[in-house]
Amino acid sequence: DAGVTQSPTHLIKTRGQHVTLRCSPISGHKSVSWYQQVLGQGPQFIFQYYEKEERGRGNFPDRFSARQFPNYSSELNVNALLLGDSALYLCASSRTGASNQPQHFGDGTRLSIL
Amino acid sequence: GQQVMQIPQYQHVQEGEDFTTYCNSSTTLSNIQWYKQRPGGHPVFLIQLVKSGEVKKQKRLTFQFGEAKKNSSLHITATQTTDVGTYFCAGYAGGTSYGKLTFGQGTILTVHP
Numbered sequence: 001d002a003g004v005t006q007s008p009t010h011l012i013k014t015r016g017q018h019v020t021l022r023c024s025p026i027s028g029h030k031s032v033s034w035y036q037q038v039l040g041q042g043p044q045f046i047f048q049y050y051e052k053e054e055r056g057r058g059n060f061p062d063r064f065s066a067r068q069f070p071n072y073s074s075e076l077n078v079n080a081l082l083l084g085d086s087a088l089y090l091c092a093s094s095r096t097g098a099s100n101q102p103q104h105f106g107d108g109t110r111l112s113i114l
Numbered sequence: 115g116q117q118v119m120q121i122p123q124y125q126h127v128q129e130g131e132d133f134t135t136y137c138n139s140s141t142t143l144s145n146i147q148w149y150k151q152r153p154g155g156h157p158v159f160l161i162q163l164v165k166s167g168e169v170k171k172q173k174r175l176t177f178q179f180g181e182a183k184k185n186s187s188l189h190i191t192a193t194q195t196t197d198v199g200t201y202f203c204a205g206y207a208g209g210t211s212y213g214k215l216t217f218g219q220g221t222i223l224t225v226h227p
Binding site for chain 2: 035040041044045048056090099100102103104105106107
């Protein structure tokens, strides 16, 4: 089975623009979580979705939003991009999103803001 | 909010030496997970600890969860060059923090042959 897939792999944007990142979970996984990883730090939780409902939200501004589709894929949207949004954005899936399940990560989208 | 701290930030060892990384949470955890991220790669799940005082082993890797469920450690015996990478602990606080897995900043391990 394919793992978690994310697109695009790399993206360059300028300040003030918006971006949409996409994620397809492992087949059979109904929960998707999004993380931001700044160079030299651990992944920071942004959102978790399960069955198209937001189940958890980290300490990120309202410029960050996400949604999950009926096929369990997900999009992360970031508006009014700032230089500080430059990071690796990771998507992770799990069967139900329960806390006792491992997160399966994709390779991420490297976002650079100029 | 919940914080998870890891030490050391970096560890350089000669192949064959042992390695330990420590993880401390500001709050009691319902469980803790460990991940490994190779350079240029994504985090890969290693193991989960749930019970107070739990110890689990995977070949040369030994994972411990503290009695108070606020700290954890990963010990690698006789490191190999394949052990190179960043090791992260990540904890769930439970309760209203549903879905929120909090990662430590990681320990970067380099192994010299």
